[in-house]
Amino acid sequence: MEKILEVQHLSKVFGTVKAVQDVSFTVYKGDIYGFLGPNGSGKSTTIRMVLNLIKPDGGEVLLFGKRLRDDRHAVLSRIGALIERPDFYTYLSAFENLNILARYSGIRHQKERIMELLEIVHLADRAHDKVKTFSQGMKQRLGIAQTLLHDPDLIILDEPVNGLDPQGIKDMREMIIRLNSEMGKTLIVSSHILREMELISNRMIVISKGKVVVEGEVRKLLESEEQQLILMASDAAKALEVLRMAFPLLNFERNRLDEIHATLPATSIPLVNESLVKAGIGVKQLITRNNLEDFFLQNT
Amino acid sequence: MRNLIQLEFRKLFSRGVTYVGFIAIMLIVLIIQVGMFVEGQKLLDFLVKSMADVFMFEGNLINSYSVSYIIMNSLWIHIPILVAIVAGDMVSGEAGRGTFRLLLTRPVSRTKLLTAKFITAQVYTSMLVVFLMILSLGLGRLFWKPGDMMVIMNTINILDMNDIWWRFFVAFGYGVISMWVVAALAFLFSSMSTNSLLPIVSSMSVLILFTILSNFSLGIFEVIKPFLFTSYLSGWQLFFDNPVDWNQIFRATLVLLGHITAFYLLALQIFTRKDITT
Numbered sequence: 001m002e003k004i005l006e007v008q009h010l011s012k013v014f015g016t017v018k019a020v021q022d023v024s025f026t027v028y029k030g031d032i033y034g035f036l037g038p039n040g041s042g043k044s045t046t047i048r049m050v051l052n053l054i055k056p057d058g059g060e061v062l063l064f065g066k067r068l069r070d071d072r073h074a075v076l077s078r079i080g081a082l083i084e085r086p087d088f089y090t091y092l093s094a095f096e097n098l099n100i101l102a103r104y105s106g107i108r109h110q111k112e113r114i115m116e117l118l119e120i121v122h123l124a125d126r127a128h129d130k131v132k133t134f135s136q137g138m139k140q141r142l143g144i145a146q147t148l149l150h151d152p153d154l155i156i157l158d159e160p161v162n163g164l165d166p167q168g169i170k171d172m173r174e175m176i177i178r179l180n181s182e183m184g185k186t187l188i189v190s191s192h193i194l195r196e197m198e199l200i201s202n203r204m205i206v207i208s209k210g211k212v213v214v215e216g217e218v219r220k221l222l223e224s225e226e227q228q229l230i231l232m233a234s235d236a237a238k239a240l241e242v243l244r245m246a247f248p249l250l251n252f253e254r255n256r257l258d259e260i261h262a263t264l265p266a267t268s269i270p271l272v273n274e275s276l277v278k279a280g281i282g283v284k285q286l287i288t289r290n291n292l293e294d295f296f297l298q299n300t
Numbered sequence: 301m302r303n304l305i306q307l308e309f310r311k312l313f314s315r316g317v318t319y320v321g322f323i324a325i326m327l328i329v330l331i332i333q334v335g336m337f338v339e340g341q342k343l344l345d346f347l348v349k350s351m352a353d354v355f356m357f358e359g360n361l362i363n364s365y366s367v368s369y370i371i372m373n374s375l376w377i378h379i380p381i382l383v384a385i386v387a388g389d390m391v392s393g394e395a396g397r398g399t400f401r402l403l404l405t406r407p408v409s410r411t412k413l414l415t416a417k418f419i420t421a422q423v424y425t426s427m428l429v430v431f432l433m434i435l436s437l438g439l440g441r442l443f444w445k446p447g448d449m450m451v452i453m454n455t456i457n458i459l460d461m462n463d464i465w466w467r468f469f470v471a472f473g474y475g476v477i478s479m480w481v482v483a484a485l486a487f488l489f490s491s492m493s494t495n496s497l498l499p500i501v502s503s504m505s506v507l508i509l510f511t512i513l514s515n516f517s518l519g520i521f522e523v524i525k526p527f528l529f530t531s532y533l534s535g536w537q538l539f540f541d542n543p544v545d546w547n548q549i550f551r552a553t554l555v556l557l558g559h560i561t562a563f564y565l566l567a568l569q570i571f572t573r574k575d576i577t578t
Contacts, residue, residue, distance in 0.1 A: 077407040079405065
């Protein structure tokens with residue numbers, strides 16, 4: 001697989017605070033790479049170092065196989081980025097903002113391209129309105145449009161759903177998936193909203209206190225973890241007895257709602273179901289919880 | 301680079317604050333012209349009162365040139381503030397608004413971007429001074445007839461009306477350079493800050509402090525005076541001396557240009573190494 005971004009042992013210290021310590025990871029072509037961590041964990045600092053906004057104290061950033069510090073111009077012309085809030089020139093219109101940013105990217109005669117992008121982010125009808133009249137969601141969408149101006153290979157979105165309402169979050173999620181699946185873009189998306197990352201990313205990194213906690217494919221990382229089981233059976237008392245007999249090493253508990261709770265490896269879940277069915281106990285509901293949120297909380 | 305400068309101008313002239321300087325200059329010049337038109341003779345009588353016993357004055361000493369000269373004197377106090385408002389916002393404004401995150405993630409060199417901003421600030425400064433020149437000389441012609449001009453410096457110079465125009469042009473030219481220094485200073489502070497107010501206040505504070513030091517006649521300050529740019533800001537007056545001391549003007553111009561270069565290079569050093577955290 002083609003490596004798009006390779007971060008090697010990146011470090012940054014602000015005064016006495018070690019913001020990023022020895023962070024390494026790799027993003028491959030076609031990834032939607034989740035960048036996870038609590039607030040203040042060093043996500044934004046790492047992303048800013050990748051984009052040359054912050055100078056690292058140590059380590060190396062390789063983009064498209066080139067060292068960022070050696071080939072900044074060539075590398076940045078293949079990246080689109082939206083870092084934290086989408087801050088535009090509020091006294092200019094959406095069109096003028098994109099026009100200015102396009103010219104900074106060295107693109108001229110871009111009127112059609114800008115209108116096409118405004119169409120994609122559903123802002124074509126507000127193209128000539130000043131940005132100061134835009135809602136947060138509209139600014140975020142305009143932020144996405146500006147990342148696409150120069151048709152980049154890699155798009156970096158830092159906290160793209162911050163401040164958005166549920167509909168805005170849904171729109172953003174769909175847009176990210178479209179950028180990846182329909183337009184073939186590689187994306188790095190940082191967020192502390194874990195549910196979103198779980199829904200969109202195929203690979204991820206979790207950092208905490210400036211250090212890498214874990215990195216890899218989301219599916220494999222989740223599979224390797226223990227699952228929380230919540231089970232409702234036709235006869236809770238009998239089900240509990242059967243399960244305790246069948247799995248003596250596991251701890252099954254029954255609560256006041258007649259739900260049976262247990263923490264167990266993912267591979268045991270089909271066996272639990274099978275044991276109950278064989279014992280003639282109806283399984284009314286079987287819920288397993290091992291989402292990114294649990295994973296995140298366990299690891300940070 | 302031309303593209304970057306065009307973009308800076310596009311942004312600059314899309315903001316209302318950019319026009320404040322022009323409006324302020326227009327109002328001040330207009331008020332002074334009207335004031336001089338109404339009360340000018342009284343002012344002149346007061347100025348020449350002490351010399352009335354020694355000299356005999358004939359003709360109209362209140363004319364378009366002398367009024368323009370008075371305007372030049374008064375406006376060099378105000379123009380630095382107007383210059384600092386715009387130059388002080390050039391870098392810090394973008395940092396404060398967060399727009400550097402958009403600009404610097406594009407394939408733009410920081411050196412070129414800062415240089416484009418610096419040039420834009422200096423061109424804007426030049427425009428302000430040229431606007432002042434056009435208004436003070438142009439409006440002066442509406443209110444007054446031209447005439448010989450009396451300049452009181454160390455000596456009293458009476459300049460023939462046919463020998464004045466060029467002096468105004470070069471004096472305003474020098475004025476542009478001296479205001480460039482103020483703009484460069486505000487720009488330097490701007491490169492250090494993420495708040496637009498701080499560079500304006502800082503540059504004005506430095507200007508006031510250095511002006512006080514430049515005007516103190518104490519031995520300790522005499523040593524540093526030649527190195528303070530404020531010692532040369534009023535050098536435009538030298539063009540109204542007779543004869544003009546070209547050597548002194550040349551030295552003063554070199555010192556001012558040296559300050560501009562130093563402030564620019566320092567701003568460049570700071571900006572190219574700066575972490576964009578806003």
